[in-house]
Amino acid sequence: MQFARASLLSPSLMHETEESNLVAKSKIGEAEAFAKLVECYRDRIVNLAFQLLGNKDDAEDAAQETFLLAFEHLSDFRSEAQFSTWLYRIAINTCKMKLRQRKPVEPLPDDYELFEGVNWHEVEERILKKWQVDKVLARLPENLRLILVLREMHELSYDEIAQVLSIPIGTVRSRLFEARKKFAQIWQELFG
Amino acid sequence: MQCKKAQKLLSLWLDGMLAEKDEQVLLAHLQNCENCRKVWHQWEQMRAMLRSYPSITPSPNFDRKVLSRLKTPKAPSSPIPSHWLTNPAFRLTSSAIGGLVVMGLTLLMLMLPVQEQTKPSEQMHHWQWRVLGREVVQWLDFELRGEPKWQGGSSSSSSLLPSRSSRC
Ligand SMILES: [Zn+2]
Numbered sequence: 001m002q003f004a005r006a007s008l009l010s011p012s013l014m015h016e017t018e019e020s021n022l023v024a025k026s027k028i029g030e031a032e033a034f035a036k037l038v039e040c041y042r043d044r045i046v047n048l049a050f051q052l053l054g055n056k057d058d059a060e061d062a063a064q065e066t067f068l069l070a071f072e073h074l075s076d077f078r079s080e081a082q083f084s085t086w087l088y089r090i091a092i093n094t095c096k097m098k099l100r101q102r103k104p105v106e107p108l109p110d111d112y113e114l115f116e117g118v119n120w121h122e123v124e125e126r127i128l129k130k131w132q133v134d135k136v137l138a139r140l141p142e143n144l145r146l147i148l149v150l151r152e153m154h155e156l157s158y159d160e161i162a163q164v165l166s167i168p169i170g171t172v173r174s175r176l177f178e179a180r181k182k183f184a185q186i187w188q189e190l191f192g
Numbered sequence: 193m194q195c196k197k198a199q200k201l202l203s204l205w206l207d208g209m210l211a212e213k214d215e216q217v218l219l220a221h222l223q224n225c226e227n228c229r230k231v232w233h234q235w236e237q238m239r240a241m242l243r244s245y246p247s248i249t250p251s252p253n254f255d256r257k258v259l260s261r262l263k264t265p266k267a268p269s270s271p272i273p274s275h276w277l278t279n280p281a282f283r284l285t286s287s288a289i290g291g292l293v294v295m296g297l298t299l300l301m302l303m304l305p306v307q308e309q310t311k312p313s314e315q316m317h318h319w320q321w322r323v324l325g326r327e328v329v330q331w332l333d334f335e336l337r338g339e340p341k342w343q344g345g346s347s348s349s350s351s352l353l354p355s356r357s358s359r360c
Contacts, residue, residue, distance in 0.1 A: 038255050046250045067258045152242035177203040184234045
C-alpha cells in the first residue's frame with residue numbers, strides 16, 4: 001500500500017478532444033484506444049472502489065468490471081456527457097452491487113485491509129487515521145458516504161457530483177452539509 | 193443568523209461555493225459564535241483526514257487483465273482467424289476434440305486394475321467427469337485461441353500497452 005496521495009483530481013486530465021477521439025475509436029472496437037482510457041482512469045477508479053469497498057482485491061475486481069462494462073456499453077454513452085462522469089457512475093453501481101452481495105448487516109468489513117503489507121517499524125499515525133476514517137465512513141448512510149468520497153477524496157466539483165449521482169445541485173449542497181454534520185457527530189461518538 | 197444557517201453557509205464556503213455577500217455574513221457570525229468556530233475547525237480536520245486517506249496502486253497487470261477480457265473482434269490477433277472461433281462448426285469441432293479426450297480418459301480409467309474400480313469411494317462420479325470434460329474443452333479452446341496478442345506483438349510482454357507514467 002502506498003501512502004502518497006494519488007492524483008485523483010477531477011478536471012479532465014486528458015485533452016478533451018483527445019479523449020473524445022479515444023472514446024469514438026473505442027466505440028468501434030479499437031482495443032488500443034480503450035487501453036489508453038483504461039490507463040488514464042485506472043488509478044482513480046481503483047481508488048474509488050477501494051474507498052467504497054475497503055479492500056484491494058475487491059477494489060481491483062470492481063474496477064475491472066467497471067472497465068469491461070464501460071467497453072461493452074460504450075454505445076450507450078452520449079458524447080455530450082463527460083466520459084469520466086459516466087465511468088464514475090458505472091464504478092459506483094458496480095461497487096454498490098458488490099456491497100449488496102456482502103452480508104446486509106455489515107456494509108463494510110470491520111477488518112479492512114488495514115495493516116496489510118505494513119512495515120511495523122514505519123507505522124505512522126496515518127494508519128490509525130485510516131482505520132478511524134473507515135470506521136466512521138462505514139457508519140454513514142450510503143448516500144452520505146458516497147458524496148463525501150466524491151467531494152473530499154476525488155475533489156469532484158458540485159456539477160460533477162450532480163452528474164455522477166444524477167441529483168440536482170441543490171441536493172449536492174444539502175447532502176454535503178448533512179454528510180459533514182453526520183461525519184463529525186459519529187467521529188465525536190467514536191473517538192471523542 | 194441562526195447557527196444552522198451559518199453552518200450551511202460554512203459547508204459551501206469550504207467548497208468555494210459561497211457568494212461574496214454571504215461570505216461576509218458568515219465571517220461575521222464566526223467571529224461571534226464559538227460553537228460554529230468549533231464546527232469549522234472539526235470540518236477542516238475531517239477534510240484533512242479524508243484527503244490524506246492512503247491511495248493504492250493497481251497491480252501491474254491490471255490493464256492486461258482488463259484488455260484480455262474485452263469482447264472485441266479487433267482485440268486479440270489469434271493464430272486462428274477470428275471468424276473460425278465464432279463459427280459454430282469450428283466450435284463444435286473443438287468441443288468434439290474435447291469430448292474425444294474425455295472418452296480417451298474414460299477408457300484409460302476402465303483399463304485400470306479391477307480391484308481399484310470396485311472401491312466405490314475411488315470411482316469418479318458422472319458429474320466429476322463432466323467437470324473434467326468441461327475443463328478440457330476450455331483448456332483446448334484456450335490453447336487454440338492462444339494468449340491475446342495486441343497488434344500481433346509478443347504475447348508475453350505488455351510493451352504494447354501504454355506505459356504507466358504517461359500523461360494521465
Ligand atoms: Zn453559530
